[in-house]
Amino acid sequence: MTSNQDSSAIRLRHLVGGRWIDGSGTPARSTDPASPEEAVATYRTAGAEQLDSAVRAAVTAQRAWRDLGLIERGRILRRAAEVLAGRAEDIAVLMTREHGKTLPESRAEVAGSVETLHYHASRARAADGATYPSGHPDEVIRTLRRPLGVVAVITPWNFPLQIPVWKLAPALLWGNAVVWKPASDTPAVAVTLAEVLCEAGVPEGVVNLVLGPGSLGAGLVARPEIAGVTFTGSDAVGRLIRDAVVPRGAKLQMELGGHNAAIVLPDVDPAAAADVLVGAVVGSTGQKCTATRRIIAVGDAYDDLLPELAKRFEALRVGAGRDADTQVGPVINERARAEIADAVQQAVAEGAEVVARSSGPLPDAGHFVHPTLLAGTPELTICREEVFGPVVTALRAADLDEAISIANDTRYGLTAALFTTDERAVRRGLADLDAGLIKVNSPNTGSELHAPFGGLKDSTFPAPREQNGDSSAEFFTWTKTAYLRTTAPREARS
Ligand code: NAP
Numbered sequence: 153m154t155s156n157q158d159s160s161a162i163r164l165r166h167l168v169g170g171r172w173i174d175g176s177g178t179p180a181r182s183t184d185p186a187s188p189e190e191a192v193a194t195y196r197t198a199g200a201e202q203l204d205s206a207v208r209a210a211v212t213a214q215r216a217w218r219d220l221g222l223i224e225r226g227r228i229l230r231r232a233a234e235v236l237a238g239r240a241e242d243i244a245v246l247m248t249r250e251h252g253k254t255l256p257e258s259r260a261e262v263a264g265s266v267e268t269l270h271y272h273a274s275r276a277r278a279a280d281g282a283t284y285p286s287g288h289p290d291e292v293i294r295t296l297r298r299p300l301g302v303v304a305v306i307t308p309w310n311f312p313l314q315i316p317v318w319k320l321a322p323a324l325l326w327g328n329a330v331v332w333k334p335a336s337d338t339p340a341v342a343v344t345l346a347e348v349l350c351e352a353g354v355p356e357g358v359v360n361l362v363l364g365p366g367s368l369g370a371g372l373v374a375r376p377e378i379a380g381v382t383f384t385g386s387d388a389v390g391r392l393i394r395d396a397v398v399p400r401g402a403k404l405q406m407e408l409g410g411h412n413a414a415i416v417l418p419d420v421d422p423a424a425a426a427d428v429l430v431g432a433v434v435g436s437t438g439q440k441c442t443a444t445r446r447i448i449a450v451g452d453a454y455d456d457l458l459p460e461l462a463k464r465f466e467a468l469r470v471g472a473g474r475d476a477d478t479q480v481g482p483v484i485n486e487r488a489r490a491e492i493a494d495a496v497q498q499a500v501a502e503g504a505e506v507v508a509r510s511s512g513p514l515p516d517a518g519h520f521v522h523p524t525l526l527a528g529t530p531e532l533t534i535c536r537e538e539v540f541g542p543v544v545t546a547l548r549a550a551d552l553d554e555a556i557s558i559a560n561d562t563r564y565g566l567t568a569a570l571f572t573t574d575e576r577a578v579r580r581g582l583a584d585l586d587a588g589l590i591k592v593n594s595p596n597t598g599s600e601l602h603a604p605f606g607g608l609k610d611s612t613f614p615a616p617r618e619q620n621g622d623s624s625a626e627f628f629t630w631t632k633t634a635y636l637r638t639t640a641p642r643e644a645r646s
């Protein structure tokens with residue numbers, strides 16, 4: 153689809169074997185969620201030939217990349233961090249145009265991506281294996297890491313730079329070549345990252361970028377040359393990828409959806425808790441897998457917390473991400489806007505109450521929604537299905553036992569938060585909350601890049617987690633064990 157507004161859009165190409173080439177697929181565009189009539193970027197999607205060339209280029213390039221060695225690959229990642237830092241403001245502005253998040257949110261994402269590249273670059277100088285004693289006096293046993301080979305990277309639109317960097321940096325550090333299919337809503341941000349990697353000196357064919365719809369990703373993960381797949385996105389797509397990848401024995405890492413609960417106990421100052429919670433609901437317009445979706449207040453905390461939350465929701469300013477006074481930008485596209493509106497409507501039909509929503513008018517054009525605070529019961533559909541937007545449901549629990557059981561009453565297990573200074577309650581929460589990430593007195597959202605990140609239950613797939621150095625090395629390599637004797641075998645004596 154093209155229109156008159158497309159003439160000023162950025163023309164995108166695919167990166168295949170070190171060359172930027174046009175696709176042979178259908179015309180496609182990304183748009184500004186705050187001004188959807190405006191195309192940000194246009195391109196032709198990758199066809200079967202470009203996908204085939206990308207996979208072949210990666211296979212060809214991978215061995216020399218492996219042989220370059222860990223230290224040199226780390227240097228290239230460090231240069232990538234420097235190049236990205238040098239382009240930070242331009243990329244943040246582009247991210248706000250194409251994704252919709254506010255400029256401070258985009259700047260923070262670029263800064264986090266720079267940090268991530270530096271972090272993985274620094275891992276190049278850490279020990280890369282272990283040694284063990286041997287039963288033979290002249291022998292040492294040591295482990296070696298072997299790259300998987302060619303890895304498929306499939307990423308969502310909600311963190312269009314940070315999530316790809318979490319995956320690409322360790323994949324490359326550990327000697328893999330990559331074919332990357334980013335989300336269709338944010339292709340221009342993906343292209344800038346690929347440019348950064350090229351400028352930093354990643355050799356031709358080591359990173360390949362193909363732009364196109366989900367079916368392109370399905371074609372990619374089905375290729376027998378793909379030895380590992382790292383995916384972040386919805387659990388529906390995750391299941392399709394799992395069924396395509398696991399039977400042939402390729403490695404799989406998946407970060408999927410969440411339905412994250414925050415439990416508030418009565419000993420906490422309700423105003424202070426509300427400040428933190430509202431940020432965790434509406435940050436990035438609620439389009440974080442880790443966002444708070446349910447607030448479970450125990451006993452009196454419910455009656456104290458609700459008015460504090462309501463005040464803050466009513467005061468939220470919704471607008472274009474580029475406007476300095478905007479606190480909550482648009483959601484990614486019209487489908488997302490409609491899904492969020494439908495989910496709120498359904499919740500009300502099922503008996504939920506709208507306690508508060510942002511009181512200012514929404515801009516005329518653009519995919520804007522009112523950040524909304526509901527009150528209801530755990531049986532509501534909105535308390536069971538992930539709704540990817542700035543909407544939260546407040547629930548009442550009689551005591552901590554009931555709060556934990558409500559929090560765990562979901563097929564997801566990504567994050568949980570617990571607000572209390574009661575040490576016994578904290579111990580109980582750490583032991584019994586079914587979540588891969590538990591935050592105490594801080595928002596469900598946010599994580600440090602050097603600590604393991606990942607969920608439990610349907611939020612993940614059992615595999616080493618993202619981000620952390622050791623976890624990512626585990627995922628992006630196979631371990632070999634070498635038995636090294638310093639003496640040659642003696643000839644048998646007759
Ligand atoms: P999505 O629809 O699953 O898409 C993710 C990626 O998969 C996109 O690149 C998409 O391409 C591609 N894709 C779609 N169908 C495919 C198929 N059959 N085979 C291979 N690839 C396919 O998810 P999303 O809407 O972009 O992202 C939102 C979801 O991601 C939410 O559920 C959120 O919770 C989750 N998420 C989880 C984490 C985490 O760390 N746990 C972090 C962020 C987001 P197209 O864009 O072209 O459709």
